[in-house]
Amino acid sequence: MPLTAAHTQTALSLVPDEAGTGRPVLVLHGGGGPATVAGLARHLSRTTHTLTPVHPGWEGTPRPDTLTTIGGLAHVYLSLLRDRGLRDVLVVGSSLGGWTAAEMALQDNDGLVTGLVLIDAVGIHVPEEPVVDFFALDARGVAEHSWYDPDRYYLDPADTPAGELARRRANMETMRVLAGEPAMHDPALRDRLGRVDVPALVLWGEADRVVTPAYGAAYADAFGDGRFAVVPEAGHLPQIERPAATFALIDAFLDETADRPDAPAARG
Numbered sequence: 001m002p003l004t005a006a007h008t009q010t011a012l013s014l015v016p017d018e019a020g021t022g023r024p025v026l027v028l029h030g031g032g033g034p035a036t037v038a039g040l041a042r043h044l045s046r047t048t049h050t051l052t053p054v055h056p057g058w059e060g061t062p063r064p065d066t067l068t069t070i071g072g073l074a075h076v077y078l079s080l081l082r083d084r085g086l087r088d089v090l091v092v093g094s095s096l097g098g099w100t101a102a103e104m105a106l107q108d109n110d111g112l113v114t115g116l117v118l119i120d121a122v123g124i125h126v127p128e129e130p131v132v133d134f135f136a137l138d139a140r141g142v143a144e145h146s147w148y149d150p151d152r153y154y155l156d157p158a159d160t161p162a163g164e165l166a167r168r169r170a171n172m173e174t175m176r177v178l179a180g181e182p183a184m185h186d187p188a189l190r191d192r193l194g195r196v197d198v199p200a201l202v203l204w205g206e207a208d209r210v211v212t213p214a215y216g217a218a219y220a221d222a223f224g225d226g227r228f229a230v231v232p233e234a235g236h237l238p239q240i241e242r243p244a245a246t247f248a249l250i251d252a253f254l255d256e257t258a259d260r261p262d263a264p265a266a267r268g
Helices: 005-013 034-044 070-084 096-107 139-146 162-179 189-195 213-222 243-257
Strands: 017-019 024-028 049-052 089-094 113-119 200-205 226-231
Touching: 017 034, 024 034, 024 070, 024 096, 034 049, 034 089, 034 243, 070 096, 070 162, 089 096, 089 243, 096 113, 096 162, 096 189, 113 243, 189 213, 200 213, 200 243, 213 226, 226 243
Parallel strands: 024 049, 024 089, 089 113, 113 200, 200 226
Antiparallel strands: 017 049
16 A cells, blocks of 8 residues: 555654653554553653554544555554654554554564564454454443453443543544454454564453454464463453553563664664
């Protein structure tokens, strides 16, 4: 897919939150929006130069009509890295953000991305472990599928302000456009991931029912250099339910992949 002028303009207009110094780390949120990775970004910014954007179309931000796929979103972020002069970038993606990270690695012809962390990512097709039809779930169903402790995180729509409900609906509509309904995957992605030659850490909540740990293991196996780790007592967002355990695994991966002989020097 060629990078269109509309995609380039979107990348140029993105103003991600930035904090910290060191190796660049791009943190990509999932369908729940940037709040789902805010704590993770704060943690990473202690030791890295962390960039946390809002995807076009989320939180009321503009999305060009031509931006209709996860592949297109990956182009936007690769353009952002090029425009910032960033290299040796670790891309960390949660759920839909993980799918975007995988696409970035596949489309990166400049060697900007040198590592991936996928957290309960969607995107591949595993026939025996299909992605749940997330769009068909009510609020209780979302909680039951997403959390190890659903009662703690369930939000009753009747108790939610109208503005917040409208924000969530708008975010969901953007996700429908980019990820497809109800597929939430690219049938060809799994076979393509063997071409990715950068290390990929695939983290999974043991109680995730949106995409199961077996789905996550298949994701890790698809990469040329993938490794799989399960976070106990966590669901689809382990960075929220079990932050200490999740952060420890990511920190260890950062240490493992730092200063690799084949990694280009970081800039920015």
